[in-house]
Amino acid sequence: MKVIYVDNNATTRVAPEVVEEMRPYFGDLYGNPSSMHFFGGQVQGKVEEARERVAKLIGARPEEIIFTSCGTESDNTAIMSSLAANSDKGGVVTTRVEHPAVKNVVANLRRQGYRVIELPVDRDGNLSMEDVAKAITEDTVIVSVMWANNETGVLFPVEEIAALAKSRGVLFHTDAVQAVGKIPIDLAESQIDMLSLSGHKLHAPKGVGALYVRRGTRFAPFIIGGHQEKGRRGGTENVPYIVGLGKACELAYRDLEDQLQRVKGMRDRLEQGLLERIPNSIVNGDRDQRLPNTLNISFEYVEGESILLKLGDKGICASSGSACTSGSLEPSHVLRAMGVPFTAAHGSIRFSLSVYNTQEEIDYILEVTPPIIEGLREISPFWTGEMAKSCTAS
Amino acid sequence: MWVYTEKVKELFNNPKNVGEVVEPDGVGEVGSLSCGDALRLTFKLDAEGRIDEAKFQTFGCASAIASSSALTEMIVGKTLDEAETITNQDIVEYLGGLPDKKMHCSVMGQEALRSAIANYRGHKLAKEESEIVCECFGVTEKEIEEAILHNKLSTLEQVTDYTKAGGGCGSCHERIETILDRLLVQAGAEPQREPPTQTRLSNIQKMKRIEQTLEQEINPTLAKDGGSIELIDIVGDRVLVSLKGACATCAASGVTLKHYVENKLRELVTDTLVVEEITQ
Structure with a gap:
């Protein structure tokens, strides 16, 4: 069975060129970039080349890039570093729809006594700038707002928020794990202080990420150890993966x-x-302010896991915000924060594309999905004949 | 990813007895859209009082659909007294096992069956006198106790897997632990098995009535002032709504919610409902 992979916000195919680039660093080129001898030096050169490549993609300077093990480490580092470097204050502003890498960090901070504000979003998943402005106070150390939402693809106006934070003398961090590589980013033209990115969301392997820290930003390392990464992140560099990320x-x-x-x-x-082929389907998230690759769509009155399994039988790999797929019993916190009605939240499916997808694959998904939804609706106690009738009538 | 048995996959892909029995003798409904799974079971008896035909409609994941299909296959040909002895463990066995986190799907089958039998016997309105422990999923103390006793559960996590209780906000964890401790202490003694009674007002019925009341009673009245109200979620007895139109900006909307909307819903649906606004 041919695999049609449309779950690229979960993880991506490692590009064949990336695998090739990494290969020598698992073999002959095993030196330690910190070593004084030529053998380590040639590896260090390659790490620095990777740093330049990462910097170029986001409009940063190479010295502003710190390599980490993943997006979660980058997020943790940014938030914990800002609090360590500003220990006289204790306010954190973020949103209700962050990835767990931020959401659970701030939940933990709240238990420790930090003052956390999680901004609400509207039905389209958008923030209100007025809310942001109100939330920032004398006490605020850092504002952390994701650039693109992993579930809906909705983009937040992070550059605008960063400028607002800057004007109030507050640090701004963005979890841009979903945004980097999918939309143009130019940090030189922005006021963003810190930005997290992750390798495996952009065709590098799992286990490598980076944190951008603007020059001049007060910083305290999260992982304490040797002098690697100019003392900002201890631990011998994961050379092959850094090369792959580059x-x-x-x-x-x-x-x-x-x-x-x-x-x-x-x-x-x-x-x-x-939308044309399946009645009672709803797109979740602002359709204009959105990543180019993400579609989050709800098919009312059917449950997401059932849809995913049936799609899986046809070789299609997608994901769902349904409770059943996570084992958490609660549907997606993002859809709930947006006020998506429960008739729709449980039946939400996320299709996230990449440059490796083809038009033929889209045709195939469009062909096999409608009968799957129809079949499941026939089993559903909430789908009545009247609904079907009113749908065909409209 | 969940690992399902071949039997579960087979019944998910080709479920038996889907639909509704014409002029059913018994109807059982459990679960709700807000919980993420729901099951409606209907059956018809033959002249000798055996279940002649049983059909289901299920909203839920693969294990919920497979459990429902299994249930209908298991009860056909049985008398009600025989069918009544079927437990969720029997459903799990029939399916060759379920993942731990999906055990509640088999419990839902057992509950639907009991509810349908009670409905046939006219016990429909015998409302369970048991306090709700888990507000998020509307699970009562009695339901938790039964799941613990029937399935020999010993941890909080297991209780959540079987009943969903404690799977939401987590504020009831302590109470569930207390129930567990109490039953574990008593474990030496033979657990008392009372005859099953119909639990609570069916969630599907409740949901439908709330939707109807909003559509037919409340919104037409609010529309006169240029406002409206939208149902977002039903969590236990909490009705979460969002205000639209003139209501969204009206300073008196809080009063309207409590005095008009909540009272109307209590009057026409059930008197334990609490209306809350979701601000957006």
């Missing part, structure tokens, strides 16, 4: 136009096609 960022820079044109075109066609 290559992936180079490819993402090259492919950005393809993301914005072809990938977005495929996403839009998928969205339009599903």
